[in-house]
């Protein structure tokens with residue numbers, strides 16, 4: 001039930017994970033509790049990012065020296081846990097999500113991992129919450145993993161809030177390959193956004209074929 005890339009066989013996914021930093025007990029328990037939610041039909045089995053993506057995001061957060069981060073779409077908190085662990089002890093992560101139940105699960109694991117004091121959750125619709133942040137509130141790193149048709153607005157709102165060289169990560173930008181032949185409005189939204197970003201001189205852009213596609217945008 002653990003999410004894996006549509007590009008990997010189950011054997012290759014196991015190999016990728018065995019060749020990367022191993023999950024610690026907090027992550028293992030969070031993945032298991034989230035998989036149980038999905039097994040009961042209470043959440044989509046594809047919501048949570050893949051373990052190798054979490055490991056990558058933790059490393060990237062630390063490597064770019066991010067201190068202030070924002071996440072749009074938190075669910076049960078795995079990606080936020082990875083980002084928070086990559087921040088320094090006095091760093092901060094602001095999480096936007098509309099679901100109190102899922103972010104309540106997240107909070108238990110963040111506290112257990114000792115990073116709960118770095119993370120603030122704002123419940124509600126993400127776009128108005130983002131728009132209402134104080135004008136001077138900026139971020140070194142952003143991760144977008146909420147409603148796919150909202151991504152273009154999130155990127156537009158994030159641009160003025162990113163520090164120079166700040167990095168925005170966009171999840172699911174391959175839509176399991178359907179960006180080549182969009183089947184629904186979320187596929188169309190991502191296909192259009194991918195094309196627009198590749199031509200947008202304000203960002204340095206790369207779409208990595210990691211998990212379900214992870215786009216990195218560096219603010220020029």
Ligand SMILES: C[S@@+](CC[C@H](N)C(=O)[O-])C[C@H]1O[C@@H](n2cnc3c(N)ncnc32)[C@H](O)[C@@H]1O
Pocket residue numbers: 046047048049072073074075076077078079080096097098099102124125126127145146147150
């Ligand atoms: C794919 S899940 C996020 C998975 C998470 N990043 C992880 O790795 O576990 C998407 C989340 O976005 C939230 N969400 C979707 N649309 C939203 C919106 N318009 N405003 C706020 N939250 C939203 C959902 O409640 C859900 O928790």
